[in-house]
Amino acid sequence: MAGKKNFCEIHQSKPRIDGVEKVSGKAVYAGDMYMENMLYAGVLRSPYSSAKVVSIKADKARQIEGVEAVVTCNDIKKTKSWAGYMYLTNHIRYEGDCVAMVAAKSKMLVDEALEAIEVEYEELPGVYTIDDALIEGAPLVHEEYKNNIFTDSYYPIRKGDVEKGFAEADVILEREYRTQYIEHSYIEPEAALAFQDPNSGLMTVYASAQNPFFTRRYIADILGIPLNKVRLVQAILGGSFGGKEEGVGLVSARAAYLSWITKKPVKLVFSREDSFLESSKRHPFRLRYKIGAKKNGKIVAFEGEQVDNCGAYNNQTQFMNSRASIHSSGPYEIEHIKTDTYGVFTNNIHSGAMRGYSSPSLIFGQEQLIEELAETLGIDEVEIRRINCLKDGSLTTTGVPVHHVILQQIMDETVEETDYVSKHAKYQKQTDTFKRKGIGMAICYRGCGLGAESPDASGCMMIANEDGSISITSGLAENGQGLKTAYAQIAAEALGVHYEDVQFPQIDSFAIADSGMTVASRGTVMGAQSVRKTGEKLKKIMIQNTIDLKCLPLDGTKYSYDTIKPEDIELKGAKFYLKEDPKISVPFSQVTGTAIWAGKQMAAYEWFMPQQLDQDHHTGQGNAFPTFSYGCVIAEIEVDMKTGYVDVQKVTSSHDVGTAINPALIKGQIYGGILMGQGYGVMEDVAPSNGRVKKRNFDSYIIPTSMDAPEMKVNIYESDDPAGTFGAKSVGEPSTEAVGAAIANAVYNATGRRIRENPCDLETVLLGKKLG
Known part of the structure; x- marks a missing residue:
């Protein structure tokens, strides 16, 4: 359902730049790399979730032949990272905390040395649930945070007068919903190879880093050296979804430290069990909502408390909760809103960024709440959404009008396509005691880019080579989402060359400036703005070069270089031509081949800084995002009434993408998003028990496989919203x-049966509660 837009290189399904290497197995990941005299590394983790190290003895480990370094929490000066996580620690706050690390000539020796380290612990009381953490007098995970509340993560919304709104309501509903920890489940575990370059002296690290510049900061931090003494090269990434934003910094820092003291290359690759224990998880939420509406279905007041479980350390909770507060009342226009969003520390595995960044949890509650309200009012669940959903000119939760809103169109057309209304009515009347079908819907909206969370700036370097090929470098990273391909298309479109002539390598911290985190589905919508700007700048430079070097064949024509101006020339399809007479043209490669010998500039760098967003953090009111994307999802299922098994049979997913830069990549993102959402909805749950992570591999932690994949129907909608790069919007997380x-x-x-505690697994569907 893409609209009609006039582009040459974008808005079409170009093949992925990195596709062949990945599907053929030729791609080299950090864990595949090897160097002469390389050592292998490993870490020793605490078996307890809350404890202190009384003593640690490593003499036996150090005496093992082939073991070249054993570093305990008592041997290293810098135990705490710049971000608060511990490289090594003697104060255990969760089961994944590390007390020692080892470097040896083989993996077998690493395991032997770790087993030889003797540690005596004093187990301490811990807190594990949101409710327990908030009890007065509960053990504190961090002394500086009283009542275990992470105060830096608190974000209020105060819009209108919520008491007045509830006084006007004919119906008031109060509900509580809860969501779970889930694992990112990327194929490639965390890995880093560190060595000191013998020529430059730079500590050089190849790492599976989602945010290479963040990772560089950890390395400089543990070694106590300036950032310009560290070179971080992003290895090809085998998936991340947010999980390799922070954690790979710890992996890289430990490998770099061991390399620093042994003077040899060191590779640290996590086992799947290591990854489960140290990688962050999706934040579990406790959502308490109160909603008031008129008899006609118009929502007049909304109050909410959104509390998330940070786990033992802060992993971007403050940024995530900013977004959670902005989206706290869902894709609806409500006059009076009061919500409070904050995190609490517990002695669990720490939570962190994961695809959706709070939205899957919030929408799980909000979109059930809207249907519970509709049922109470006796109004159709589609109609109540029509009455209240955001439309052009509606005021968001933060009190700012939205424009270019096509949410109702997307919803109505998806409802019609799936025959939702008749199926929903039919399935309500089922009496079968064995299997029953069901159909459900949810609508959503999402702020595009970082918004008011953090500056959404980025930089790009673009070089035209003498043969007409183009090299680009950006500070944002390819994490498997297709960023290289999208950026190459955008660069080609902006400059006026062919996509096939553009190359984009992995990030090297010495080749480009830090452009912030590759998160929040910002890569294309905002991050690529610098690519567009750089392409447009280089285009002007090359047009001027064409004039200066008199490259167009004007002899024998009515045109003269004395009168031709840059605005008279177009560069498109890798060809310069006169706009007035396109037959007078010259290939791009001919101009670059001439310009290189004339000493002409053939490179450009641009920095993009988006509009200033002014949000009052005391009330949450103000401009929070440059624009929003909108979507509607309809799921069709079958429930085994004897076992509680939910078979997801079909999902129709419709999304406003602004401009479809590469429709094939978009569909790929949505297909993967559906499967990940299915796992979140029906089967995935880390379910730590008193801080212990019992599910440490995919034999016990169940995720959807190809056998579980439902029929998937994707609808791509476009809108004329100018905020993003060539009009693009976010799609990876929506x-x-x-x-x-x-x-x-x-x-x-x-x-x-209303499932208010995710996931809809056998226990909750069959029994209405969790066991154990």
């Missing part, structure tokens, strides 16, 4: 955020 909620509503349609 594609997964509403799937779990749609499944939960489908389960209710099938069974009449």
Whole structure:
């Protein structure tokens, strides 16, 4: 359902730049790398979730032949990272905390040395749930945070007068919803190879880093050296979804430290069990909502408390909660809103960034709440969404009008396409005691880019080579989402050359400036603005070069270089031509081949800084994002009434992408998002028990496989919103955020049982509660 837009290199499904290497197995990941005299590394983790190290003895480990370094928490000066996580620690706050690390000539020797280290612990009381952490007098995870509340993560929303709104309401509903920890489940575990370059002296690290510049900061931090003494090269990434934003910094720092003291290359690759224990998880939420509406279905007041479980350390909770507060009342226009969003520390595995960044949890509650309200009012669940959903000119939760809103169109057309209304009515009347079908829906909206969370700036370097090929470098990273391909298309479009002539290598911290984190689905919508700007700048430079070097064949024509101006020349399809007479042209490569010998500039650098967003953090009111994307998901399921098994049979996913830079990449993102949302909705749950992570591999932690994949129908909508790069909007995270909620509503349609604690697994569907 893409609209009609006039582009040459974008808005079409070009093949991925990195596709052949990945599908053929030729791609080299950090864990595949090897160097002469390389050592292998490993870490020793605490078996307890809350404890102190009484003593640690490593003499036996050091005496093992082939073991070249054993570093305990008592041997290293810098135990705490710049971000608060511990490189090594004698104060255990969760089961994944490390007390020692080892470097040896083989993996077997590493394991032997780790087993030889003797540690005596004093186990301490801990807190594990949001409720327990907030009890007065509960053990503190961090002494500086009283009542275990992470105060830096607190964000209020105060819009209108919520008491007045509830006084005007005919119906008031109060509900509580809870969501779970889930694992990112990327194929490649965390890995880093560190060595000191013998020529430059730079500590050089190849790492599976989602945010290479963040990772560089950890390395400089542990070694106590300036950033310009560290070179970080991003290795090809085998998936991340947010999980390799922070954690790979710890991996890289430990490898670099061991390399620093041994003077040899050191490679640290996590086992799957290591990854499960140290990688961050999706934040579990406790959502308490109160909603008031008129009899006609118009929502007049909304109050909410959104509390997330940080785990033992802060992993971007403050940024995530900023977004959670902005989206706290869902994609609806409500006059009076009061919400409070904050995190609490517990002695669990720490939570962190994960695809959706709070939205899957919030939407799970919000989109069930809207249906519970509709049922109470006796109004159709589609109609109540029509009455309240955001439209052009509506005021968001933060009190700012939105424009270019096509949410109702997306919803209405998706409802019609799936025959939602008749199926929903039919399934409500089922009496079958064995299997029942259900259909459920959820709508969503998402602020594009970082917004008011953090400056959404980026830089790009673009070079035209003498043969006409183009090299680009950006500070934002390819993490498997197709960023290289999208950027190459955008560069080609902006400059006026062919996509096939553009090359974009992995990030090297010595080749480009830090452009912030590759997160928040910002890569294309905002991050690529610098690519567009640089391409447009280089285009002007090359047109001027064409004039200066008299490259166009004007002899024998009515045109003269004395009168031709840059605005008279176009560069498109890798060819310069006169706009007035396109037959007078010259290939791009001919101009570059001439310009290189004339000493002409053939490179450009541009920095993009978006509009200033002014949000009042005391009330949450103000401009929070440059624009929003919108979506609707409808899930069709079958429930086994004997076992509680939910079979997700079909998902229809419709999304406003602004401009479809590469439709094939977009569909790929949405297909993956659906499957990830399915896992979140029906099966995935890390479920730590008193801080212990019992599910440490995919034999016990169940994720959807190809056998579970439902039929998937993707609808791409476009809008004329100028905020993003060539009008593009976010899609990576929107594609997964509403799937779990749609499944939960489908389960209710099938069974009449409302699942208010995710996931909709065998226990909650069959028994209505968790066991154990």
